[in-house]
Amino acid sequence: MKDRRDFLRFFDSEDYEKEVPESDEQKKIPPPSFERDYPKDAPLIDLVSPKEFKIGKTPFLNIVNSRKSRRRYTDEPLTLEELSFLLWSTQGVKKISKSGRGVFRTVPSSGAKSPFETYLVINRVKGLDPGLYRYISFNHKMMFIKTIDDAEKTIGELSYNQKFIGKAPVIFYWTAVPYRTEWRYTILSHKFIAIDLGLICQNLYMACEAIKLGTVAIGYYEQDKIDKLFELDTNDEFVVLLAPVGRYPEEKKVTDFFKNPKAKVKPDALSKLVGIYVKDDGNKIEFILKENLLVAKLGSYEEIVDPYNETEFEGEYLKAFRFILNKEGKPEKLVLLTRHDDTVELIYQKPESS
Ligand SMILES: Cc1cc2nc3c(=O)[nH]c(=O)nc-3n(C[C@H](O)[C@H](O)[C@H](O)COP(=O)(O)O)c2cc1C
Incomplete structure (x- = not known):
């Protein structure tokens, strides 16, 4: 080297x-x-x-x-x-x-x-x-x-x-x-x-x-x-x-991808999103909490995601995340907006510890 x-x-x-x-x-x-x-x-x-x-x-x-x-x-x-x-x-x-x-x-x-x-x-x-x-x-x-x-x-x-x-x-x-x-x-x-x-x-x-x-x-x-x-x-x-x-095609605005308006986020709202989200090809993203911040983990890569409201977040490597909750308010799915403006769906899996 x-x-x-x-x-x-x-x-x-x-x-x-x-x-x-x-x-x-x-x-x-x-x-x-x-x-x-x-x-x-x-x-x-x-x-x-x-x-x-x-x-x-x-x-x-x-x-x-x-x-x-x-x-x-x-x-x-x-x-x-x-x-x-x-x-x-x-x-x-x-x-x-x-x-x-x-x-x-x-x-x-x-x-x-x-x-x-x-x-x-x-x-x-x-x-x-x-x-x-x-x-x-x-x-x-x-x-x-x-x-x-x-x-x-x-x-x-x-x-x-x-x-x-x-x-x-x-x-x-x-x-x-x-x-x-x-x-x-x-x-x-x-x-x-x-x-x-x-x-x-x-x-x-x-x-x-x-x-x-x-x-x-x-x-x-x-x-x-x-x-x-x-x-x-x-x-x-x-x-x-x-x-x-x-x-280049017209870029998708993150705000067009989001479904809900910008809103303040209560600190405890983030903890329920913690877990592993799996794509049909087996690729995974894990969400963890670090000092009250939600962190996305892709293999060894980690980034803090920025809340737009309680279920929608902006990223850096990946442009945006939209969590879909079920009737009980538990996560069901995650929709991603990639940096190529593709949308990808992942299914929620419980965190390993629970
Ligand atoms: C020397 C060099 C090699 C690069 N190689 C790749 C590559 O193989 N594939 C790719 O998608 N981007 C490649 N990039 C682009 C960088 O990923 C990009 O510049 C960087 O992420 C910063 O983003 P920005 O150019 O939009 O500011 C390369 C950039 C440079 C300067």
Whole structure:
């Protein structure tokens, strides 16, 4: 663990000289290309030029305040303008340095090395065939690579079965090409590359939010299988992060989920809700009392739930809880509102001690 943690540190000046080797740049080796080669006769697809964007005028503070990870997408396709806007916002090229030693983009990058390529799995974009594509950032164009069999299922499975990813109209995949940064920064590069990647992904979040699309960074994926699907030479390039993008459905308000008005809660009202609630697939949530607060336990995860009234509560991981009582005022069922806005029913079981 400690060895892996250490890459996040930098060096004190005494150690720097000792630890950091001479770079290929210092050895006068010519800089690498800042865009991966592609067949020069490959037909490229035109994107909408940033000068022509009519979208994305949302005030900055609204974008900052509304940003969150969004994991539900409607079936509606994206437009080419929307996709162009997202590609421009994440990796658009503004200037290539005259010396050929870097490239200036819409996102910052250590030493202007921008050691990434952007691949897209397109399921639904108006006017484009579904398949795997690459952003040709120097020309602000796209290149079709190949079709993907049963893309929705394949993409979900390759992200440790996070099925919502395969359902998105577009999935961004960023690969790292580490040598672009290593050429100058040698062993310092890997910290810089990780930071650079976060900056790209944050721009995707903000750009999506500006045009009412939703996204979420995805760090859990099957490395070797995705690299293989994309036919990458993993000595030089491999996937480092992905992000599905789509139009998000209108969110359910917690207050629409609740059936009763907000009300003060007597401390002893909570104790009767204590118990285990079981879903038909065997999953359970336990409710316990801790210092007069009602606590939901999901495996080893615990959170205090916030009373809205005596039977309805707001949560953090799960959005809301509605306890249904029988005629004697004892709990019978629990209805949950998940963070994906699904409702799930669980049946009450007596607490183990009673
Ligand atoms: C590097 C990184 C990897 C992540 N991986 C996943 C993931 O695999 N699955 C997922 O559902 N969310 C993933 N997330 C999203 C986080 O769960 C989310 O950002 C966090 O819960 C905070 O919520 P918010 O983005 O809505 O503020 C990831 C976020 C980051 C920055």
